[in-house]
Amino acid sequence: MARGSFREQMLKVREDAIVSSVNRFLAEKGFDLMTVDEVAADVGIAKASLYKHFASKEALASAAMVRVLERACEVIGLQAARLEAGALERLREVTRWVLQMHLAGQMPTLPSQNSTLRAELLGHKRYLELLMQASEQLGAWIVQAQADGAIDRSLPPELVLYTLYARACDPVPLVLKAGGQYRHEEIVEFVLRTCFSGLASRPS
């Protein structure tokens, strides 16, 4: 695909700035509490101009979700290229990235049940494609890790997948961060441990 004219590149840069702003607000306050006014103010353009780029508030949020999914697929691709790593280790590294994004305030949160946003996303082709791409690769690793005996074989693979996805909206990391007692890396290690090894002691 060609680069497009200078004018088009400028447009792309602006839209990137908008999506970045939306991404941050979604991570900070969620879809319902985010207002289009504050996004416009943050980007430094008029609200009406925003609507020339994106048709609705839902379209703004969708764009942010697509971008984070694109990055997630990149991270998954990087792990797929690590030929020496096992399936469990790859899953752990992807989960680590999710937690780091979350702690950095850059993981947009999908409000569990907003009908309008849900409808928009379910009709968004690229979003669904990316979500399926990520799920298929992660699902394959989960099955492989179970075959390796690294993940509990009695757990349904979809449960494992959802449990990993849920790390993106787990309140625990942010509560620990708010407490101010631990560094980000410590929090990430703690949550990874509770996720993969659970709360109970390993038998020695």
Place this chain on the structure above:
Amino acid sequence: MARGSFREQMLKVREDAIVSSVNRFLAEKGFDLMTVDEVAADVGIAKASLYKHFASKEALASAAMVRVLERACEVIGLQAARLEAGALERLREVTRWVLQMHLAGQMPTLPSQNSTLRAELLGHKRYLELLMQASEQLGAWIVQAQADGAIDRSLPPELVLYTLYARACDPVPLVLKAGGQYRHEEIVEFVLRTCFSGLASRPS
């Protein structure tokens, strides 16, 4: 404390009905998407009448949160009375109750950082008392379970506490429920297993 007049008892019954309705809406759609209009319609009284009982939408939500905390403290009290049970088993049973409430659509979600609701709750004496009461009992069991070697000693007790609290807003049970493939009891067992034992296989 005396029972109060017949009139007062009728009032209490009505307020109970209001709180039950609020509780269900909070569990279904959350604070932001819940409207006072639909609560009034659900209870079958006029909106203005609602405001005779509760001063604001935040007061409605607070009342629901207090009631669920009261029930949680009752469950904790029941476990405290089981003299034969160990600390880990008590924690597991309380967590099981949380998951059952959640799956039944009766666990009000107090998610998202809504400033007005947060402010109301932080100024609500009974809410804070109940939350502290629950946290102290659970915290004592966590420390005991670590001393018993039943919970990983290298995890900070507060991390364990938050991880258990987080089961009240974990999306995984509801996603599995929506999938329709598992019975509620199976979902509860799966999530309890991932929570306490993690995803990884136990060494055999």
Place this chain on the structure above:
DNA sequence: GTCTATAGCCAGATAGAC
């Protein structure tokens, strides 16, 4: 305490000039 009716506000979306 219950109702009908409405005030007041805020946020999403649009009109129209430039």
Place this chain on the structure above:
DNA sequence: GTCTATCTGGCTATAGAC
């Protein structure tokens, strides 16, 4: 495409009769 100004609808909360 950008702006200012405005429309529109929905929501919280209240006034006032009964």
